[in-house]
Amino acid sequence: MAQMSKWGIVALTAISGSASAQVDLLPDIIVDANRLYDNAIQISGGRTYLRLSNATANIGQGKLHLYGGAVLPGGRQEVIQRVHRSDGTWWDRVAGQFVYHPGHGHIHVDSWCQYSLREVTTDGGVGPVVAQGKKTSFCIIDLSIWDSSLPGFVPGGEFRSCGSTVQGLSVGWQDIYSRGLEGQAIDITDVPAGTYWLESEADPNNNMLESDETNNTARILVVIGGGGGGSIVADAYEENNSRAQVDGRPVGQNNSPNLGPVGPQRIITNLTIHQSGDDDYFKFYQPGMGTSADFVRIDFPHSAGDVDMQLYSSTGTLLATSQGTTNSETITLNNRPAGWYYVRVYGFNGATCPGYTLTIDPSASSNAPTVQVHTPPAGDTQRTYGAETYDVTWSAADLDGNPTWVTVYVNTTPTLDGNEIMLPTSLHTPGDLGFYIINSADFTPGTYWVYAAVTDGNAWSGAWSDGTITFVNEVCLADLSSSADPNDPGYGVPDGIIDSADFFFYLDLFVAGNLQADLTGSADPNSPFYGVPDNIVDAADFFFFLDRFTEGC
Incomplete structure (x- = not known):
């Protein structure tokens, strides 16, 4: 818990009225346990690593608002947390350090998450740490919607760039780091085979002031090296022992039993009934009336254990059972009409x-879904x-009224030639959401066309963007x-x-007080705050832009 003695209060705005009328609108940071299921083993340089995805979300009453303070030795800088209040005022406090991350190419908040592997105690509890990654630094930005129903949610988000020392998480938004990024790993080379807790803790040093300091940790069970002991290993889709557990998992994500779209055909191997009474539930969407060619099937060695299967409706009504001896x-x-269904796989008599x-x-629907990509528009957009x-x-759109899911790809040419890159955190984004935020750290600098693949649960179609997006190592600030x-x-x-x-566009931003016009904390080139945004739009920003405009590119 953050203590008052640790608060480095930098500034407090003038406040009016009684103190009792003012409430700190604090953020509340949690870890999305569902992202931890997206994990995999990697062997590199003679070492074995458990790679994992991670996401942190803000479910609090106020934004997590961070900006750069004093410049420190070693290329670091103080992080200042601005705490907003219910009467429109704010106050600032020191909350850790910024550090430049060469692997990601931008500024990070240091020690944002800690990844650990812990023992599972005999009663299923959480034991000691057996392996741990370094405290991972993050550029904290609004990358995906967590919960748009939260009071204070801002459509579009407020923190969208790692290019400055203004970062944060808006209410109802989350930041996501996919497992392929640098730092998303635990070295497990010396960890014995077995079942462990995979744990992610946000803000392990308690640098940030939050409304709840007790909910920063999430953990899931993972199996390392075959599980050990000769027992049957739980499969990657656990825990899926009930419909409720499946409903709580994200639709269509890696290792999620909430499969969502499965067409034209989905085959999942290496599933297990790892212990007596271990029911496996899966959920899928069928977009049209079923025919005699449509089915659900399990294949298994009957001699190793008799396994049966049931089909349930979306409301949990038992529709069919298959209990054979082959x-x-x-x-x-x-x-079977279009809609959601559950499959239950279970061992006969506890097998x-x-x-x-x-x-x-x-089944297939009558019409394939369609998609039109609006951005990037014709021409080239640079970031x-x-x-x-x-x-x-x-x-x-889907003429049959089915839900749709979109997955985003990029390629250097507008062709599906095998070189396209699937953006991992876009997998099965709800089509009606209408957008996906590209994190350029997921691939290399270059010029890319964007392809949106859309499905209704069976048929697929897609469309390319009219223009390209170019990610360059440096963009002219005045352009x-x-x-x-x-x-x-x-x-x-x-x-x-x-x-x-460019001049009149900036002038529009400046007059409107848009934070996109916030470029500097000082107009003095000799100041350490020159070129460091301070979250205030004032004359310093205008003169800083004027300098860049005069210099040209």
Whole structure:
């Protein structure tokens, strides 16, 4: 718990009225346990690593608002947390340090998360740490919506760039780091085979002031090296012992039993009934009326354990059971209408199974879904690699009224030639959300076309963007717009030319007090705050921009 003695209060704005009328609108940071299920083993340089994805979300009453303070030795800088209050005022406190991360190419908040592997005690509790990663630094930004129903949620987010020392998490937003990024690993080379708790703790040093300091940790069970002891290993889709557990997992994500779209056919191997009474539930969507060609099937060695299967409706009504004595069980989807279904796989009389395969072949809809990619628009849009994000937007539709899911790819040419890169955190984004925020740290600098693949649960289609997005190592700060007309599509789109359009675009931002116009804390080039945003739009920002505009690119 953060203590009053630890608060380095830097500034307090003038406040009016009684103190009792003012309430600190504090953030509340949690770890999304569901992201931890996206993990995998990697062997590199003779060492074995458990790689994992991670996400932190803000469920508090106020934003986590961070900006740079005093410059420190060794290329570091103080982090200042601005605590907003219910009457519109705020106060500041020291909350750790910023550090430049060369692997990601931008500024990070140091020691944002700690990843650990812990023993499982005999009663299923949490034991000592057996392996631990370094305290991972993050650029903290709004990358994905966590819960738009929270009071104080801001559509579009407020913190979108790693290029400055202004970072944070808006209410109802989350930051996501995929397992392929540097630092997303624990060295488990010397860890014995077995089942362990995989744990992620946000803000392990308690640098941030939050409304709840007790909910910063999430953990899941993982199996290392075959589990040990000769027992059957729990599969990657655990825990999925009930419909409620499955409903709590994200739709269509890696290792999630809430499968969502499974068409044209989904085959999942290496599943197990690892102990007596271990029911496995899976949930899937069928987009049309089932035919005699549509089915759910499990294949397994019957001699190693008798496994049966049931099909349930979305409300939990038992629809069909398959209880045979061969090496497979099949349930037809014939005449089953479009909608959500559960599959239950279980051992007969408590039997276990060392390995089975689940195949789901759902019906097809009458019409394939469609998608239109709106951004990037025609031409080329530039962003700074490793520092700036970019919103890919689309419109998805399905004439049959089915839900849709979109997965985003990029490629250097507008072709699906095997070189396209799937952006991992975009997998099965709800189509009606209409956007995905690209984190440029997921790939290398370059010019990319964007492809949106859309499915309704069976059929797939897709579309390329009309233009490209270029992530470059440096973007000219004064190149802001190709047009001064707010109604022009080029308004706010850099064109590589410094001219009056850029000046008047910045002037619009400045007059409106838009934080995009916040460029510096000082107009003095000799000041340590020159070029360091301070979250205030004032004359210093205007003169700083004027210097960049005069210099050109």
